[in-house]
Amino acid sequence: MTDLAATRSLLGDLIAIPTISADSNLEMIAMLASYLGDQGAEVEIQTDDSGKKANLLARIGPDEPGGILLSGHSDVVPVEDQAWTGDPFGMWEDDGKLFGRGTCDMKGFIAAATAMAPRFAANDLRRPVHFAFTHDEEVGCLGARNLTEILKGRETLPSIAIIGEPTEMRIIEGHKGxxxxxxxxxxxxxxxxxxxxxxxxxxxxxxxxxxxxxxxxxxxxxxxxxxxxxxxxxxxxxxxxxxxxxxxxxxxxxxxxxxxxxxxxxxxxxxxxxxxxxxxxxxxxxxxxxxxxxxxxxxxxxxVVGLEPMDSNTARDLVAYLTGANGTDLVSFSTEAGLFQQLGMSAVICGPGSIAQAHKPDEFIELDQLDQCLTMLHKLADQLAA
CATH class of the missing domain: 3.30.70.360 (Alpha-Beta Plaits)
Incomplete structure (x- = not known):
């Protein structure tokens, strides 16, 4: 199975779990934890006070500082009163696009990053890759705020965070809080x-x-x-x-x-x-x-704090190398990126899909966007093993 086929299959499984912010995300987190654990990742599940929500933190590679964090939120917005032409939680394909709630915002990136775990595991990484999948981003970045509080003071923090919000694979280096x-x-x-x-x-x-x-x-x-x-x-x-x-x-x-x-x-x-x-x-x-x-x-x-543009940004420089991009942008929507920046990480936003499709009926992501994301992650796997 190719990486794109594996990503598509995993994305369909994730879409089938309706992780609307008002509901539990535990089933999705358990599925991702099992998948990553099967690839030898060290997996940590952090449950909130209600016991109905959780973050997942996982690592492939040595337990050392200076790794790369791939981050995405597991929750999606509601579908009530939206005129969908198909089942929002039953992903379907049409004309090179995958439709379903969360396809671009942002289960597409989560599926791509997770589907790459076998490649990361096989590459004998010299620097670790971390996965952070959070709850309740859509209602105030609650999961990421809990996660970053737990991570404060840990000695083996990643040095770079890539937040895979839908940017059409453009590099975003700043947004307001x-x-x-x-x-x-x-x-x-x-x-x-x-x-x-x-x-x-x-x-x-x-x-x-x-x-x-x-x-x-x-x-x-x-x-x-x-x-x-x-x-x-x-x-x-x-x-x-x-x-x-x-x-x-x-x-x-x-x-x-x-x-x-x-x-x-x-x-x-x-x-x-x-x-x-x-x-x-x-x-x-x-x-x-x-x-x-x-x-x-x-x-x-x-x-939620903003992502402050920095003159020196190693995350921006790395993703520019991985994608071949020669420019960056700012966006008006907010993300979890600033929370990771506050921990001392260099952070950027770069992921497949368009924010123009997020939160709308018939939300979709183009297969070509997923393929571009996988290309970036392949180069990252090689970079971490070099």
Whole structure:
């Protein structure tokens, strides 16, 4: 069986396991662990607190620092209310394309990397190759955040991380972070004719949103010199504001969903520190003067750091050699790459398929893209054995 045929077969098996983020991924992780274990890989499964999700970390080659990490997320987005022309969890082929939920985002890369395990194992590697397959990337990179916390302090960390998100095999060396929050306001209800006797949660939520919009304007002037992002500054978006019931009742509850896309960690700290001060010094004291139990809380839905472009990037240089590419790009979507960069690894994003197909009905990956990915991994196997 050729590497492409093995990849196609394995991808069909992975697509058949509906690892939507709301559901367990344990069956998929167990399948990959068995496959890699059969090739002699050292396999570690890290289960989350719920016991229903897990990361897989595996290694082929010597237990030494300086290896290469191949990383992908196991979860996929839902298919409800999408007009698929076939079974999203029953992969089918048409005109050189493989269709199914997760084919490009990002089980195609996982299948290619795993199908290459026999080649890696047979090559008597002088430097190790690591596999990291995570859970819950689509809902805040939860698995990768757990994984990187566990990896902190380990002496045999890889030095390079290749995250196989769908980039059409282009080298991506940077993206913004993605931070998502829900801020909740607890006020004190009362009759609308006496607003001074209540604490209007919606009014305080509006003032909070106004501060967010002010901060958004400040961020425009904090763009790093020479920033290549579009737009070049960090951004804030207000996604939802809800609260209240009827015209004549002082609303006691309100919620704001908002997100920030920071260019750098400094902007994330700038915004969050400013909001904490605004709440502590202005909003909460005013609310508590009327109702001592008034409160404002912020739930962190996800805080994912960006991948910061670096002048010196050994991962970029390696993947350029492996693929023959002579240029790099930045992207607007976020990935787990920045988390590995924070561990001290040199990181890039490069994988088969197009992000334009991700999350859509009839998601697909072209067989030619998988073939290009396998060519890159073949050269990597030779490089690690040299």
């Amino acid at each position: 993605c931070c998502e929050y829900t801020t909740r306001f607890t006020g004190f209800e009362g009759h609308g004719s006496r607003p001074e006797l209540g604490v209007n949660a919606v009014e305080y939520a509006v003032r909070y949103v106004s501060r967010l919009l002010d901060l958004r304007e400040h961020l425009r002037h904090r763009a790093p010199p020479g920033s290549l992002f579009e737009p070049p500054w960090s951004t804030i978006n207000i996604g939802r504001l809800t609260g209240g019931h009827v015209h004549n009742v002082i609303p006691g509850r309100a919620e704001v969903d908002w997100e920030m896309r920071p260019v750098n960690d400094g902007d994330m700290d700038f915004v969050n520190d400013n909001l904490r001060t605004f709440i502590a010094r202005t909003l909460l004291p005013e609310m508590k003067r009327v109702f001592p139990d008034a409160d404002i809380t912020t739930e962190v839905i996800g805080e």
